[in-house]
Amino acid sequence: MEILIVEDEKEIAQLIHNCLTREGFNCHFAYDGLSALDNVKTIQPDLIILDLLLPKLDGLEVCNRIRNQATIKDPYILMVTAKGEEIDRVIGLSTGADDYLVKPFSPRELVARVRALLRRSMRHGGQSQIYESPHFILNLDEHTAIRQLDSEGEEILDLTALEFNLLAVFMNYPGKVWSRTQLIDKLWGSDFFGDERVVDTHISRLRKKIEPNPAQPSFIKTVVGVGYKFEDETNL
Known part of the structure; x- marks a missing residue:
């Protein structure tokens, strides 16, 4: 390398x-x-x-x-x-x-x-579609999402297709701040019609499935006035 x-x-x-x-x-x-x-x-x-x-x-x-x-x-x-x-x-x-x-x-x-x-x-x-962070493994080919637990076990996450794709976007660009408009373009493209606040709803649902405490997110964080970003640190 x-x-x-x-x-x-x-x-x-x-x-x-x-x-x-x-x-x-x-x-x-x-x-x-x-x-x-x-x-x-x-x-x-x-x-x-x-x-x-x-x-x-x-x-x-x-x-x-x-x-x-x-x-x-x-x-x-x-x-x-x-x-x-x-x-x-x-x-x-x-x-x-x-x-x-x-x-x-x-x-x-x-x-x-x-x-x-x-x-x-x-x-x-290569062509392997696997995104990995300290607490998550996302396999796009098999459409599986796993969360690594602190007790060294793991949990298979039950995500909808949209929640899965949203997490994939975040994990592919850790630390990147996404506006609602950018996330809509990534997830829906030109087919989207409606209020961009629908992104907030899907973020909330995803947080409930992956966050230890959805009220105080550790992974999907809000950047006030800008949008959202994904962070996964080993010391969480």
Whole structure:
């Protein structure tokens, strides 16, 4: 697996490199936004660790350009920044980042995020339609949904077709904030006619089936004034 580390602070870049090479990953460096874009074309990385604040071209613009350029691979992007405000997360994920890591972070957390993204990449790179997160396994081919319980058991979820598809959308883009309009386009397309608040109803029903406490959701979270997002952390 090829990983491109885009970080202008060379000491941090080297720390990330050392951490990931110990785990068997093949890492490359870029120290500014323009060099990152050149490296994406030549290296064709499987995953990019992308700092938000970069010289020449910031991480948001780099992410946006990568998502809009034709490449053999469509790399997963783990955005890294010292900023932790929610708005930064929303902007970063809306430009096409797949996950978001806030400095300072532990080597263990970094490796866990990288492995999770690459696991998704390998599954999606073939024709296997399986989405996996710490608490859920969704098999699109078999149309089965399983929730991993804290007691190390599992529960088969009884979801309607629409609830299943809604969860699949969320799990395919963890952390991405979806507006009601975007979810309608994903689930119904141009065939939809009616009030977009119907999305809230289906969200509520799905929460009742997957959340330990639907009144205080752990997985499907409301982003006030924007929409919804899916998060599944190992410490829940």
